[in-house]
Amino acid sequence: MKIKDIRDVLQAEVLCGEDLLENEILYAFGSDLMSDVLAFVKTGTILLTGLVNSQVIRTAEMADINAIIFVRGKVPDKDVIDLARESSIIILTTKYTLFTASGILYSCGLRGIEASKV
Amino acid sequence: MGNISYEFPVAKDDFERAGEASSKIKKILRQLGMDSGIIRRVAIGAYEAEMNLVIHSLGGVISITIDPESIIITAEDNGPGIEDIELAMKEGYSTAPDRIREMGFGAGMGLPNMKKCSDDFIIESVVGKGTKIVMKMMLKDGD
Numbered sequence A: 001m002k003i004k005d006i007r008d009v010l011q012a013e014v015l016c017g018e019d020l021l022e023n024e025i026l027y028a029f030g031s032d033l034m035s036d037v038l039a040f041v042k043t044g045t046i047l048l049t050g051l052v053n054s055q056v057i058r059t060a061e062m063a064d065i066n067a068i069i070f071v072r073g074k075v076p077d078k079d080v081i082d083l084a085r086e087s088s089i090i091i092l093t094t095k096y097t098l099f100t101a102s103g104i105l106y107s108c109g110l111r112g113i114e115a116s117k118v
Numbered sequence B: 001m002g003n004i005s006y007e008f009p010v011a012k013d014d015f016e017r018a019g020e021a022s023s024k025i026k027k028i029l030r031q032l033g034m035d036s037g038i039i040r041r042v043a044i045g046a047y048e049a050e051m052n053l054v055i056h057s058l059g060g061v062i063s064i065t066i067d068p069e070s071i072i073i074t075a076e077d078n079g080p081g082i083e084d085i086e087l088a089m090k091e092g093y094s095t096a097p098d099r100i101r102e103m104g105f106g107a108g109m110g111l112p113n114m115k116k117c118s119d120d121f122i123i124e125s126v127v128g129k130g131t132k133i134v135m136k137m138m139l140k141d142g143d
């Protein structure tokens, strides 16, 4: 699924990284626990999270995740957005909750990462 | 080719800069043109170690040594040390307080993740002195 299609179905706003809107996403992962993200995520994954601190961006950077969706309408501070821009990560923010946003993406055909397979 | 080696100090509770050392390590490996798979393993291991220094230790140093066969990440801190290493290594075990959990840490997965990312993993700790972690990632042809 292309990031621009994810943006459309989640009625999300792009905060930085517009140039990545055409990128293809293979899996999605929703979590507020950074070590779980680091343990399970593969490249080509979009991360959905309710946390908006700079550690989310650092975690994404280390795990080669280049797309993040902040749920519940959360918007990070400017320095967090700047850090994402520096790391070539696209950030979206949606008003949907984590569960609802995940459900919408699942119904559009996007699938999660199975912990047992990694 | 000689060995390449860098050191990065990591301060206790400095969440502003937490992750900078690992980010620099990742950039160094990219500049050396290494394979993205091994870069990712090193970056994840280094970041978990760095966050543990920030969250659980009194401060310390992360270092990287690159030789023709391997990449070695070392994290050494000034205390307080870990009493029961076997317990600390268990998936899900964490002593992180609520304020740390609210930041996204405390899953108790950091040490297991470091081990998983390494070909060789050593942890030594002395209560009252400090903890030392050594992660070795072997380079294969093509890395």
Ligand SMILES: Nc1ncnc2c1ncn2[C@@H]1O[C@H](COP(=O)(O)OP(=O)(O)OP(=O)(O)O)[C@@H](O)[C@H]1O
Pocket: A035, A036, B048, B052, B053, B055, B056, B057, B077, B079, B080, B081, B082, B088, B089, B093, B094, B095, B096, B104, B105, B106, B107, B108, B109, B110, B111, B112, B131
């Ligand atoms: N450098 C250290 N100094 C002292 N104690 C440590 C250190 N590193 C880890 N520990 C102890 O080991 C426990 C487990 O560490 P681990 O990294 O696996 O999980 P965590 O840091 O609690 O959570 P996570 O890494 O998933 O965010 C910690 O909660 C802490 O009690």
Ligand SMILES: [Mg+2]
Pocket: B048, B051, B052, B106, B109, B110, B111
């Ligand atoms: Mg940890």
